[in-house]
Amino acid sequence: MKLITKFILIYLMVSAVVLGIGGVISYYVIKDEIDKEMKWEFLERIDRATYLLEQGKRFRHHRTVDGDENLTIQKLDYFAEPRVEVSDTLIWDERLEQEELNVRVSAYRTIGDSSYYISTYGNMIESDDIREAVVQILLWILGLQVIGAVGIGFLVSGPLFKPFRNTLDRIRNFKLNEKEYLPAEKTNVKEFADLNQFVEEMTQKAVRDYKNLKEFAENASHEIQTPLAIAKGNLELLAETDLSEEQYRHVIKLEKTVKKLSRLSESLALLTKIENHEFDNDQEVNLSELVKEGIDAFREFIELNQLEVETDIQDGVIINMHPVLADIFWTNLFQNAIRHNIDQGKIKVELTEEKLRISNTGEELDSPPDELFQRFRKGNPNSESIGLGLAIIKRIADQNDLSVSYEHKNAWHHIEITLKGVKRG
Numbered sequence: 550m551k552l553i554t555k556f557i558l559i560y561l562m563v564s565a566v567v568l569g570i571g572g573v574i575s576y577y578v579i580k581d582e583i584d585k586e587m588k589w590e591f592l593e594r595i596d597r598a599t600y601l602l603e604q605g606k607r608f609r610h611h612r613t614v615d616g617d618e619n620l621t622i623q624k625l626d627y628f629a630e631p632r633v634e635v636s637d638t639l640i641w642d643e644r645l646e647q648e649e650l651n652v653r654v655s656a657y658r659t660i661g662d663s664s665y666y667i668s669t670y671g672n673m674i675e676s677d678d679i680r681e682a683v684v685q686i687l688l689w690i691l692g693l694q695v696i697g698a699v700g701i702g703f704l705v706s707g708p709l710f711k712p713f714r715n716t717l718d719r720i721r722n723f724k725l726n727e728k729e730y731l732p733a734e735k736t737n738v739k740e741f742a743d744l745n746q747f748v749e750e751m752t753q754k755a756v757r758d759y760k761n762l763k764e765f766a767e768n769a770s771h772e773i774q775t776p777l778a779i780a781k782g783n784l785e786l787l788a789e790t791d792l793s794e795e796q797y798r799h800v801i802k803l804e805k806t807v808k809k810l811s812r813l814s815e816s817l818a819l820l821t822k823i824e825n826h827e828f829d830n831d832q833e834v835n836l837s838e839l840v841k842e843g844i845d846a847f848r849e850f851i852e853l854n855q856l857e858v859e860t861d862i863q864d865g866v867i868i869n870m871h872p873v874l875a876d877i878f879w880t881n882l883f884q885n886a887i888r889h890n891i892d893q894g895k896i897k898v899e900l901t902e903e904k905l906r907i908s909n910t911g912e913e914l915d916s917p918p919d920e921l922f923q924r925f926r927k928g929n930p931n932s933e934s935i936g937l938g939l940a941i942i943k944r945i946a947d948q949n950d951l952s953v954s955y956e957h958k959n960a961w962h963h964i965e966i967t968l969k970g971v972k973r974g
Contacts, residue, residue: 554702556702557698557699557702560698561691561694561695561698564691564694565691568687568690568691569687571687572683572684572687575683575686575687576679576680576683579679579682579683580679583679584652587652587671588635588652588654590671591652591654591669591670591671592633592654592656594619594620594669595620595633595654595656595658595667595669598620598622598667599656599658599660599665599667602622602658602660602665603660619669619670619671620667620668620669621666621667621668621669622665622666622667623665623666623667623668624663624664624665624666625657625663625664625665625666627664628659628664629657629659629664629666630657631656631657631658631659632656632657633654633655633656633657634654634655634656635652635653635654635655636652636653636655637650637651637652637653638650638651638652638653638670639651640670649672650672651670651671651672652670652671653668653669653670654668654669654670655667655668656668709738712734712736712738712741712745713741713744715734716734716741716744716745716748719731719748720748723752725755725756725759728756728759728760729756730749730752730753730755730756731748731749731752732749733745733746733748733749777807777810780803780807781804781807781808784800784803784804784807785804787800788800788801788804831869831870831871831949832869832870832871832872833867833868833869834867834868834869834870834872834875835865835866835867836866836867836868836875836879836900836905836968837862837863837864837865837866837900839875839876839879840860840862840879840898840900840905841860841862843876843879843880843883844858844860844883844898847883847884847887850887851887851896854887854890854892854894855892855893856887856890856893856894856895856896857893857894857895857896858895858896858897858898859895859896859897859898860897860898860899861897861898861899861900862898862899862900863900863901863902866900866901866902866968868949868968869949870945870949874945874948874949877941877945878942878945878946881939881941881942882905882907882942882964883896883898883907885939885942885964886907886908886909886962886964887909889909889911889912889962890909890910890911891910891911891912894909894910894911895909895910896908896909896910897909902968903967903968904965904966904967904968905965905966905968906963906964906965906966907963907964908961908962908963908964909961909962910960910961910962911960911961911962913957913960914957914962939955939964942964946966951966951967951968952966952967953965953966953967954967
């Protein structure tokens with residue numbers, strides 16, 4: 550839900566509550582004012598009649614004053630204390646042909662030696678009528694508020710939130726590997742200005758930290774490879790000298806360790822580059838040709854390990870990916886199928902527009918398949934693998950919006966990649 554929409558809903562909810570409370574208050578205030586006005590009007594009639602009596606005008610019993618049919622004057626045979634009484638009464642309405650509720654105001658007045666009963670009445674505005682009028686007015690006000698809030702919301706939200714949307718777009722398009730921070734844009738809204746300033750400071754720090762980390766990773770990788778290459782060369786020379794069988798075994802172990810360290814350094818450096826999005830220039834890659842060429846490149850290694858490879862590759866499957874990442878992606882997948890296979894095992898490769906599925910025979914797993922996508926997790930702890938192949942595959946898949954899954958069933962290991970946005974050549 551957009552911020553302006555949420556604001557409008559909250560505003561309308563508060564308005565509805567306020568108008569509801571205001572409606573109740575308005576009802577009682579209006580009713581009280583009407584009652585007061587009617588009472589004062591009727592008292593004026595009584596005062597007028599009293600004045601005429603004081604001037605000596607004579608009236609018969611139940612006579613009206615100046616044609617006022619609602620005014621009754623009655624001379625009493627007894628002395629009555631002056632007082633005023635207000636009550637409700639039902640009066641027959643000839644037009645409506647039914648009894649209607651009226652307000653009656655009666656007064657006892659003493660003029661000279663005589664007491665008089667003076668009474669008048671009039672139609673009362675019913676509570677239902679007042680309530681309906683108040684509700685109708687409030688609904689009109691609420692309707693106008695809804696129209697005004699929605700109209701202003703859509704008209705004002707554009708220019709008002711434009712700086713915020715601009716900042717959001719800049720953050721969305723921000724890339725660390727471009728090594729450029731986001732300078733704060735000027736705006737006359739203090740909150741947006743504070744946000745832009747914060748974004749500038751944070752991106753400056755991120756770019757600075759990224760540069761330092763990248764330089765450290767590159768330097769560390771380069772500096773490690775140099776002594777490893779020297780150690781590897783010396784071990785090869787040492788292996789060619791006259792060594793006892795035990796000494797030779799130790800040299801071979803050291804060579805394997807050096808090679809493993811070299812692969813580990815290269816793989817970690819590659820993971821760092823992938824996670825830093827240094828391969829962002831996506832291009833159309835013919836995955837069908839890449840898979841076929843990759844299998845041919847490993848042909849000697851396949852024969853050496855006495856593996857049987859079955860393929861079902863659909864021609865012309867195109868994906869959008871950096872060419873280097875695509876090659877690393879497939880190479881790691883196929884190497885994983887070869888390295889973790891068994892003697893005289895099998896590999897099956899299936900490629901369609903919807904998926905890439907590679908299956909291989911192999912040993913039982915000691916851990917859940919999904920955990921193997923984590924760094925340094927291996928299905929067999931005794932394996933010589935460094936445990937980064939599947940982690941690299943997972944990172945490349947995530948970066949390119951590909952879904953990857955691992956399944957182990959009936960002595961077969963299946964890795965399936967669901968392809969999105971695939972084109973057909």
